[in-house]
Amino acid sequence: MRFLSAAARQIIGLFVGDWLQSIVVVLILAAGWFAVSRFGLPALVILVVLLAGQLVWFAYAEGLKQSRRRSPS
Amino acid sequence: MGQQLFIFGAAFLGSAVESTEALTIVLAVGLTRGWRAPLLGAAAAVVALGVLVVAFGQLIVTTVPESALKLVVGTLLLLFGLRWLHKAVLRSAGVVAMHDEQHAYEQAVAQLESAVTTRDWVGFVLALKGVFLEGLEVVFIVIAVGGTGHGFPAAVAGGLVAAIVIAAVGVVVRRPLSRVPENTLKYGVGVILTSLGTFWAAEGMGARWPLDFVSILGLAAVYLVASRMAMTLIRRPQVA
Numbered sequence: 001m002r003f004l005s006a007a008a009r010q011i012i013g014l015f016v017g018d019w020l021q022s023i024v025v026v027l028i029l030a031a032g033w034f035a036v037s038r039f040g041l042p043a044l045v046i047l048v049v050l051l052a053g054q055l056v057w058f059a060y061a062e063g064l065k066q067s068r069r070r071s072p073s
Numbered sequence: 074m075g076q077q078l079f080i081f082g083a084a085f086l087g088s089a090v091e092s093t094e095a096l097t098i099v100l101a102v103g104l105t106r107g108w109r110a111p112l113l114g115a116a117a118a119v120v121a122l123g124v125l126v127v128a129f130g131q132l133i134v135t136t137v138p139e140s141a142l143k144l145v146v147g148t149l150l151l152l153f154g155l156r157w158l159h160k161a162v163l164r165s166a167g168v169v170a171m172h173d174e175q176h177a178y179e180q181a182v183a184q185l186e187s188a189v190t191t192r193d194w195v196g197f198v199l200a201l202k203g204v205f206l207e208g209l210e211v212v213f214i215v216i217a218v219g220g221t222g223h224g225f226p227a228a229v230a231g232g233l234v235a236a237i238v239i240a241a242v243g244v245v246v247r248r249p250l251s252r253v254p255e256n257t258l259k260y261g262v263g264v265i266l267t268s269l270g271t272f273w274a275a276e277g278m279g280a281r282w283p284l285d286f287v288s289i290l291g292l293a294a295v296y297l298v299a300s301r302m303a304m305t306l307i308r309r310p311q312v313a
Contacts, residue, residue: 006202006206007205007206007209010206010209011209014153014156014209014210015149015152015156016152016156017156017159017160018159021155021159022152025148025151025152025155026148029148029151029278032274032275032278033144033278036275036278036279036280037278037279040280041283044280044282047271047275048271048292048295049295051151051267051271052295052296052298052299053299055155055158055159055162055267055296055299055300055303056299056300056302056303056306058159059159059162059163059166059303059304059307060303060306060307062159062163062168063162063163063168063303063307064307066163066168066169067168067307070168
């Protein structure tokens, strides 16, 4: 049973490190699905920029959090 | 041909990273408790993973419509790749400790030494669990990378060759592969998988990429620049 729950945790953990970030990525893709079919290439470019932007934002936020944890003063 | 090579390379690199982690566990068990049980455990895990690849791979490729497959697998691949990339950025920026195979090896040995039983099943279960759980990532990479781009055989070959190469190196050196630049590999593979995920998710939405598969290189460049930007921002001294 413990093995199965570890396997289930591992499978979810493959895709989700931070739930908020995962939700944001899915929302960007959902918006992209709507926009790409109507606006074509410009929407595709915005989709990629948003995905790259969220990577910068969440990594930066996590970096700040870790740095503050290291030096609480 | 270029696409098949790309799929082979992505599956090979991604699988090599995970195979290195699985090898560390098998080595830790084998060198402290003998080889029979961990080798049997690893073999059982490899068989179970092989069944998963064949069953799910064929099922997914033959029954799910291509656009839905691209959208779902692309989204999952994007989430998977971003997770690796996110971690690699934090490690490269120095805010999270680097993954260290020597440390992982010592942890596994300590875990084994605390197990007072001398029965072989402890080594068997530890090797089975380690190889199976690390192997799940290999299975996902192989199915996701190969299943959507008509490159399933190339992806399976990439995964198999990686596992064989890492196992062979492990047999020769008989100690954790701490010199494998695992964090750098994970960073590179993270960029590739994130780019592939974006490419397929968008194709699943009905988008047509300029230059088709070649645009993955452009996507990789965008994610590379974004990750470097994140590292620079994190390393920048904070103003109080």
